[in-house]
Amino acid sequence: MSVPKIVTGVLSDQARFSVDLKGDYYFVGGGNAGGYGILIKEEYKDVVPLKFLVALLNSSLLDWRLKQLSTEFEGGFYSYARRFIKDLPIKLPSTDEEKALAEEIEITVDEIIDLLKKHYEVKALWEEWSGKLGKRKLTLKKLIETWERGVGRLPQERLFFTNIRTLSDEETEYDGFELEMRDGTLRLLGREGDILMPVLELEGEEELLEHVYFSVLSLLESKRKVKTLGDILSKTEVPTIDGDPLETKRIILKIKEDANVKHLTSFMKLMKEKEIYLDALVFKLYGLSKEEARLVLESLGKNQEYIEKVLDHL
Template sequence: LFKERKLTGSDGITEVFSKQLNEWVSIETSILKRVVRSGDISRFQAVPEALVLFPYEVQNSEARLFTQSEMQTQFPLAWTYLIRNRRLLEDREKGKFKDTGWYRFGRTQNLGLWEQPKLMIPYMVVKLAAYLDQNDQYYFINVTTGGYGITTNHAQVSLSYLCGLLNSGLLDFYLKQVSTNFRGGYFAANKQYIEQLPIRPIDFTDPADAARHDQMVALVQRMLDLHKQLSAASLPHSAELLQRQIDATDRQIDRLVYALYGLSDEEIRIVERQG
């Protein structure tokens, strides 16, 4: 993984720091992918701090390793960097990579599935969190340092709707009833626990239910937009105003979720007491 230099050089080139070489190197921006680690994700937000050199072409959710010729022609800077690290890459797993594809990843399953809209959930959480990657741009490298990606191919299951549910106080409460508690107040949000969360289906033939779905989608989009504005805010007053708007929208989402699940006033008090 690379750390990016904040001030980059010419167009199409990114300066990154290589721990292997202990120096800054120039790599073509188009072959770098942003990597999200577990600590980079909070509710409705992801701030990736790392980049990875990704020598693959993705088409139709399939990842194909660039040939050496393609690498030399299309990404000469990246290829030069790989050549400088060739011995290290070939020696992985007791020499398993001493072949023409020596620069490939050690684990390639699901590589082509990240470039699509998805929900990203960190592996360990203090409070259940999900980020909606609408622009297909972020990757997890593995589960234990990153988390899980959720996609849907069901026409009536909206990722925005799911994002609202997963970031609600109610589903956080439920996760903590079924998950494993770790030191520091962390809970596991891995597959076996996420699969147990009760996802409220929408009856789109019911106008009131469809309206609640649309309200959730609008609130989630507002939250995503507000978090982006907060990240870009340079003045303390602006940041404070945006945070108040985020808190208010968060409360609206929780109230909507309570209505969707039909919670009583007493049940709401129990959920909010833990939260």
């Protein structure tokens, strides 16, 4: 029987609760390697909608609380097992102000879900057109080596990047990686616990950076072991058209035409902004001051830019 629920893995470095509104997903396995579903008791279904609850569980505030209660494992991972999350305080809105906040939280969750859907639609198009047109795959390491040999010698249109900054050695191990596109720069961020730090920065034309973005993302979402910058460089395969940057841009231009969008990574950027706003809404709902919210975010290792953006909403 299909049952709407919240789903989560047991072992994670941060809260990663998802909402299964149609009840399509089921579980195999158990223990710290498994996952499970969360159902709302019948008497609370009208008071605590699934989207509202998943927002609270994913918030920095409740994640901070869970990490005080839970067991920590090597690599900055924590147990999100039932015995730990059952003691998390769930705020039931009672006043008009709290009910308005709860409604705004649900609206924001809907917006995040829509942005995620659009992101994965674009990603599917990237996979389709990269497969059709990008027959010659080059590693990110090869593209960087070509830039290092060719900068100042070859015409810029024959290079995939205009500038590269390597901010980490290739052997340091990280707990995970994230990607960020901003101001004409593609940034690879390495995670140590809850702290993100820049590892690699690539500058160039937007279409080529977007193409590399999805190439790296494809690796990060695969089951391959990726712990170091060296892994990223050697295992990321960038589909190209005969290794030619100008020709390879056709892949991204075709995707933008099909998806009717100007920027392929804008959905993830907007989603992150919505997540910041959602964090602030939860702090408001629980009645925390700016100073208290700052302490929570700092204890989680959030970067200063993220903290200031959350506080701007309080």
